[in-house]
Amino acid sequence: MTIEGTHNLWGDLHRPDLTPDETVFSIIGIPYDGLASARKGAALAPERLRFWSRHLTPFSEDRTRLRDMTVCDLGDINIANPAVDFNIVQQRVATLPNIPILIGGDHSVTIPIFEGQRERYKGKRLGVLWVDAHPDLCYDFDGSHLSHACVLRRGIEFGIEPRDICMVGLRSWEDQEIDTIENGGVHVYTAADVAERGMKNITESVHNILKECDAVHISLDIDCLDPSVAPGTGIPEFGGLTSRDVLTLIKSMQGLPLVGLDVVEIAPPLDPSESTVFAGLKIIMEYIAVIARQTQSK
């Protein structure tokens, strides 16, 4: 589809005349779904998100002005062989001068993102907000260490401390993940915990943990959301977060040292209404708004 939107890329925030040194954010697509274990399709997400990003306006839902939140869209990093090409993602993330927003792809693309962030904040405490139906703590899956079920396990191996990891929205488990979940020191807030305690209450706990970190990366798998609002994903898990829960969580990150976001597992071929694509766009724009409010309140 090539119809023109009402705005330019990313609700007019993309500035083709500026470099990453001169912008607040870099946006990078990683159109790869070769390590998804079930249904594929996430490789098409960067193109669909960019397409519909032309219909966004430069405001958040609370009317925060986003105009100064400049974006450099660096295009896609294509992955043919993950064992080799993931290094390109790692190096890009490790050397960016601004805040990266990365669009998967299946969740495996976050493995080099974690590695790059770990390198970028060497010697510092790197915290992670992990928003997902799944913990992705398997040692290996389908015979691969790079599977989308192993992402956070690799992150811990790269040196992210379990005590600096907050996981929100979990509701599905593999046998090899249980010990780390129950005894590994990670902070677990299941989707059921959120429903019982309310997201506001959960965000207070999350904020108190992550404020001890020097840098905080958010990795958001769109399957954190209930399939009734975000059906277009490889493994829809019943009983998920509401759209309001997720927006409350993103907004609560204000005041933390935010250094990056990845949004993964949006699968346009499984998303006939494209509501899952739009959910991803909303999450990205509300993340940009958190940074905007931090900047404006300084």
Ligand SMILES: [Mn+2]
């Ligand atoms: Mn997941």
